Structures are given as C-alpha cells and as structure tokens.
Amino acid sequence: MSNKETIPFDLLKTNCAETPQIPEEIKRKLSLWEKLYNVPALRKITLLVFLAFAWQLYAAYLDNALMVPTLTDTARGFFEAVKSAELPLRTLTSLRVICIGYSGGVLLAGLLTVFAITTKPGTDLLEIFTAMFNPLPAIALLPLALLWFGLGYPSIIFVIIHAVTWPVALNIYAGFMGVSTTLRMVGKNYELAGFRFVFKILIPAAFPHILTGLKIGWAFSWRTLIAAELVFGVSSGSGGLGWFIYEKKNQLDINFVFAGLLTVIIIGVFIEGMVFKSIEERTVVKWGMKF
Amino acid sequence: MAGTNAPYRPFLEVRNLTLQYKTARYLITATDDVSFDVAESDRLILLGPSGCGKSTILKAVGGFLKPAGGSITLGGSGIKKPGADRAIVFQEFDQLLPWKTALENIVFAIRQTRGAGKAEAEEEAKVLLKKVNLSSFAHTYPHALSGGMKQRVAIARCLALKSKIILMDEPFASLDALTRQKMQEELLELWADTKITLVFVTHSIDEAITLGTRIIVLSPHPGKVVCEFPVDWSQINSKNHPEYAGLKERITRILFRDMDFVI
Ligand SMILES: Nc1ncnc2c1ncn2[C@@H]1O[C@H](COP(=O)(O)OP(=O)(O)O)[C@@H](O)[C@H]1O
Ligand SMILES: [Mg+2]
Numbered sequence: 001m002s003n004k005e006t007i008p009f010d011l012l013k014t015n016c017a018e019t020p021q022i023p024e025e026i027k028r029k030l031s032l033w034e035k036l037y038n039v040p041a042l043r044k045i046t047l048l049v050f051l052a053f054a055w056q057l058y059a060a061y062l063d064n065a066l067m068v069p070t071l072t073d074t075a076r077g078f079f080e081a082v083k084s085a086e087l088p089l090r091t092l093t094s095l096r097v098i099c100i101g102y103s104g105g106v107l108l109a110g111l112l113t114v115f116a117i118t119t120k121p122g123t124d125l126l127e128i129f130t131a132m133f134n135p136l137p138a139i140a141l142l143p144l145a146l147l148w149f150g151l152g153y154p155s156i157i158f159v160i161i162h163a164v165t166w167p168v169a170l171n172i173y174a175g176f177m178g179v180s181t182t183l184r185m186v187g188k189n190y191e192l193a194g195f196r197f198v199f200k201i202l203i204p205a206a207f208p209h210i211l212t213g214l215k216i217g218w219a220f221s222w223r224t225l226i227a228a229e230l231v232f233g234v235s236s237g238s239g240g241l242g243w244f245i246y247e248k249k250n251q252l253d254i255n256f257v258f259a260g261l262l263t264v265i266i267i268g269v270f271i272e273g274m275v276f277k278s279i280e281e282r283t284v285v286k287w288g289m290k291f
Numbered sequence: 292m293a294g295t296n297a298p299y300r301p302f303l304e305v306r307n308l309t310l311q312y313k314t315a316r317y318l319i320t321a322t323d324d325v326s327f328d329v330a331e332s333d334r335l336i337l338l339g340p341s342g343c344g345k346s347t348i349l350k351a352v353g354g355f356l357k358p359a360g361g362s363i364t365l366g367g368s369g370i371k372k373p374g375a376d377r378a379i380v381f382q383e384f385d386q387l388l389p390w391k392t393a394l395e396n397i398v399f400a401i402r403q404t405r406g407a408g409k410a411e412a413e414e415e416a417k418v419l420l421k422k423v424n425l426s427s428f429a430h431t432y433p434h435a436l437s438g439g440m441k442q443r444v445a446i447a448r449c450l451a452l453k454s455k456i457i458l459m460d461e462p463f464a465s466l467d468a469l470t471r472q473k474m475q476e477e478l479l480e481l482w483a484d485t486k487i488t489l490v491f492v493t494h495s496i497d498e499a500i501t502l503g504t505r506i507i508v509l510s511p512h513p514g515k516v517v518c519e520f521p522v523d524w525s526q527i528n529s530k531n532h533p534e535y536a537g538l539k540e541r542i543t544r545i546l547f548r549d550m551d552f553v554i
Contacts (some may be wrong), residue, residue, distance in 0.1 A: 283390070289389050
C-alpha cells in the first residue's frame with residue numbers, strides 16, 4: 001500500500017499517456033526485386049536456366065555426342081521423336097500399362113486393408129505380407145514373372161502391382177488405425193456402421209495417409225515400369241519408354257536416349273507436382289489435415 | 292421420491308453401475324456401484340476429480356462401453372449400443388469432422404441420423420448455427436475455428452440430432468476462463484430455449500454450481516457416488532449470494548476429504 005503512494009501521481013499519468021516511439025519502417029512495400037525473389041517457381045526456373053547453360057557449355061567443351069550430347073542436340077532429338085510419333089506412342093504404351101498396374105495394386109491394397117481392419121486374421125495377414133514383401137524390390141521378381149507370365153506386359157503388370165500394393169496397403173492401414181477414438185465415437189453416435197462407417201468416417205479421416213500411400217505407390221510403380229521395360233524390352237516391338245531408351249542406346253542415338261530420359265522425368269514431375277499436388281490442395285490442405 | 296398415485300419414472304436410470312477396463316495386464320475398475328436418476332429437463336452434473344471415471348460413465352450411457360455390473364435404462368428401455376437418441380459433446384476439440392465446414396458438420400449430423408433432404412437440413416443447420424452465434428463462420432473448416440467455436444459447433448450439432456438427452460463431457464475444460472464463462476451463459480440460454488435433458492461432466496465446482504440443477508459428487512478412483520446436491524438457482528441466482536459460497540464450501544470439503552485418502 002505504501003508502495004503505491006510513493007509513486008508520484010503525475011509520473012504514472014505521463015507514463016500511460018506517452019505514445020511510444022514509432023519505428024520508421026513498420027510497414028513498407030517490397031521492391032520489385034524482393035517480390036520476385038519471394039516467388040519459389042521463379043527462383044527454381046532461374047536455377048534451371050543456369051543448369052541448362054552449364055550442360056550446354058560442358059557438352060560443347062567435351063565435344064563427344066556419344067557420351068554427352070548437347071542440350072540443343074537433345075532438344076532436336078526430342079522434337080524429331082515427337083514429330084515421328086515414336087516418342088508419343090512409346091509414352092502412351094507405358095502410361096497404359098502403368099494405369100492397369102497402378103489401379104490393380106491400389107485395388108488389391110484397399111481390399112487387403114478392409115479385410116485387415118475387419119478381422120484379426122486379416123490384420124495378421126497384412127502385417128506378415130507387408131513385412132515380407134515391402135522390402136523386396138519389385139524388379140527382383142521379374143525373372144520369376146517371366147517364368148510365370150512369359151515375355152510381355154503381363155509380367156510387367158505383375159511386378160508393378162507388387163511395387164504398388166505393399167506401400168499403399170501399409171499407409172492406408174496406418175491411416176485407418178490412426179483415426180481418433182473421438183471421431184469413431186461420433187460415427188457410432190450417428191449409428192453409422194459397415195460400409196457407411198468406412199466411407200463416411202474412416203476414409204476421409206485417414207485421407208492424408210491414403211494420399212501419401214498413393215503418392216509413394218505411384219513413384220515406386222513409375223520407376224519399376226521404366227526399369228522393367230529396360231531389362232527386357234518387348235517382343236512385339238510395341239515397347240514403352242524404357243524400351244525406347246534401350247533401343248536408342250543400341251543404335252547409338254544418344255541424344256534420343258537423353259530425350260527419353262527427359263520424358264520420364266517430365267511425366268514423373270507432372271504427376272507428382274501437378275496431379276497429386278492439386279488433389280492435395282483440394283483436400284488435406286483445405287481441411288488443415290496436411291502433416 | 293415417487294408420488295403415491297402417479298409413480299415417478301426418471302428419464303435416465305443408472306443402477307449399481309460398475310464399469311471396468313480390461314488391458315493386457317490389468318482389470319481396472321473405473322466406477323463402482325454408481326446409481327443416479329435423471330428426470331426430463333434436468334441439468335445433472337457429474338462432478339469429481341480427474342480419473343474418477345466421469346468420462347467412463349458417460350461412455351457407458353453413450354453405449355460405447357458394456358457395464359460389468361448394473362444397468363442403464365433410458366426412457367424405460369435398456370441401453371445396448373450407441374445411438375442418435377443420445378447426443379454427445381466430447382471434451383476433445385477434434386470431434387468435428389475436419390473435412391467438413393461448420394455448416395456441413397451439422398448438415399451431416401441431420402442427414403445421417405434423420406434422413407432429411409439436403410435443402411431442408413441446410414435450412415435447419417443455419418438456424419442452429421445462429422443459435423450458437425456462429426452464422427458468419429458457416430463455411431469455415433474446423434481447423435480455422437478457435438477452441439470455443441469448435442465446441443459451439445459441436446453443441447449445435449448435438450441439438451441437430453433432436454434427441455431428448457445431451458451428454459457433455461467437460462466440453463469447456465480446455466477453454467480460457469473468459470470464453471468458458473461465455474459458453475456457460477450461452478448453454479443456459481440454449482437450455483431455457485429447449486428444456487433439453489442434460490448430463491454434464493465437469494471437475495470444476497464453480498461450473499457445476501453455475502450449470503446444474505443437481506450435482507452428483509463422485510469419489511476419486513474408483514468412482515462412487517459420495518453425495519448429491521440440489522442447486523436452487525431461484526435462491527442462489529448470483530455468484531455473490533451467500534448460498535453459493537456455502538454450497539461451494541460444502542462440496543469442496545467433501546472433495547478434499549476424499550482426496551486425502553489417495554494422497
Ligand atoms: N481405455 C482405457 N483403458 C484402461 N483404463 C482406462 C481407459 N480409459 C480410462 N481408464 C481408467 O479409468 C479411470 C477413469 O477414467 P476416466 O473415466 O477417463 O476419468 P475422468 O473422465 O473422470 O477423468 C482412470 O483411472 C483411467 O486410468
Ligand atoms: Mg474425462
């Protein structure tokens with residue numbers, strides 16, 4: 001009490017009334033340069049242009065088209081292969097195969113996980129399968145696939161399904177298990193059961209994990225497809241992108257090899273960076289569920 | 292308690308309820324021989340220290356947990372499984388479906404439980420959102436709502452079920468004091484509007500006296516009913532009233548007396 005009285009009243013008053021010093025730069029517009037620097041795409045494109053220059057300069061300096069063709073040679077090869085319809089056809093073949101393999105794998109993974117969350121033996125089975133097969137590289141199964149399904153796309157589809165199923169199943173299962181008890185109770189409170197419970201509660205609640213699984217599955221299957229096509233091409237001459245690369249290397253058209261590799265990269269980036277990204281923006285990002 | 296000519300039938304009857312959890316190594320008795328009644332339009336409070344089994348009792352009434360002993364009847368019939376005739380507000384903020392906006396959460400509740408048409412459900416959901424003062428956040432996703440707002444949506448969603456009883460498990464426990472007081476006032480207003488039967492779990496004595504018409508005090512783990520207090524707000528009607536302090540004092544003493552056993 002005495003403390004309070006010792007503080008002079010007018011001092012208290014001035015302390016309160018005094019406006020704090022306003023720093024000069026509280027808010028100012030960014031300069032054009034600063035604004036541009038803040039756009040990640042722009043930064044990356046600049047880097048890419050630098051890298052392209054470096055490639056071109058190094059290839060020109062090396063002057064050995066059999067080892068490293070120049071960027072311009074590669075671009076010429078790319079457009080030639082596109083114009084002759086060879087590259088688009090090869091790409092289409094690869095995409096068709098991966099569509100079948102990928103959707104087959106995802107479907108199988110979905111069935112396995114639904115079986116796993118509804119029954120105890122199902123759980124054990126899924127755990128055993130994923131533990132055994134997830135570490136097994138898909139390509140390692142190719143010799144066996146050739147024996148079972150012969151030389152041709154059924155073999156490739158088999159290894160793609162193997163590449164997709166386990167990581168996807170693992171992620172969907174983890175997603176289902178991670179759905180909070182509260183959300184489950186809300187579903188039960190609304191008397192949702194069976195498929196309605198799975199589709200209206202479990203799947204949306206587990207969607208971040210499911211999407212991760214789908215992304216990993218895609219990445220695995222795309223790599224597996226190209227590798228499998230490289231290993232044994234295809235008898236009928238209607239091979240995919242991997243076969244295109246292999247064939248052009250045998251013909252020593254190295255700029256075409258680079259063009260093929262570029263196509264593999266472009267499709268990979270497109271699916272991962274555009275397709276999955278936009279699904280993500282429309283779902284988990286919008287819902288605040290991205291982890 | 293029963294009248295002589297018209298036998299009194301409570302709406303919710305909990306009789307000798309014993310609830311247990313089986314884990315891999317232990318059998319845990321959460322509540323032991325708990326009995327209480329709830330009449331229609333009651334605001335019954337279950338008050339007790341944390342870990343005494345309040346949530347467990349609510350889970351059993353909700354139908355999520357089978358009693359190891361005793362019985363629970365609602366409107367004369369035994370409770371066997373979860374159902375939309377008992378709306379539940381949970382303590383956790385993650386009880387809203389994160390992939391649906393505030394409005395969609397309520398619409399979902401209406402459509403799944405009562406099979407209403409979309410337009411009709413939306414109209415109703417808007418009215419409910421207005422009741423909990425959230426009209427301007429109808430199209431906001433839960434992650435962008437504050438804790439208090441989420442609990443408001445959860446309450447609106449429960450009203451949407453049109454059930455006769457609402458079970459609330461410490462819905463305001465994780466809110467800051469100011470929001471909490473505001474939510475308590477709003478809840479009482481909603482109750483005045485609907486006269487809905489309420490079972491409200493809390494560990495706060497103040498909240499119990501503010502919200503309840505009757506308070507059941509539970510002992511620490513394993514929960515048993517220690518005593519029951521009627522709260523007469525026509526008498527008390529303000530926190531400054533001596534009755535309020537008296538009641539608080541009595542409940543505090545009982546809670547702390549029991550705490551001594553454990554500590
Ligand atoms: N799922 C569970 N498994 C095992 N024991 C549990 C489980 N849930 C709660 N318990 C135990 O039951 C007792 C009562 O818990 P709870 O009802 O959550 O208490 P309160 O809600 O009153 O804080 C506690 O001792 C707690 O450890
Ligand atoms: Mg609790």
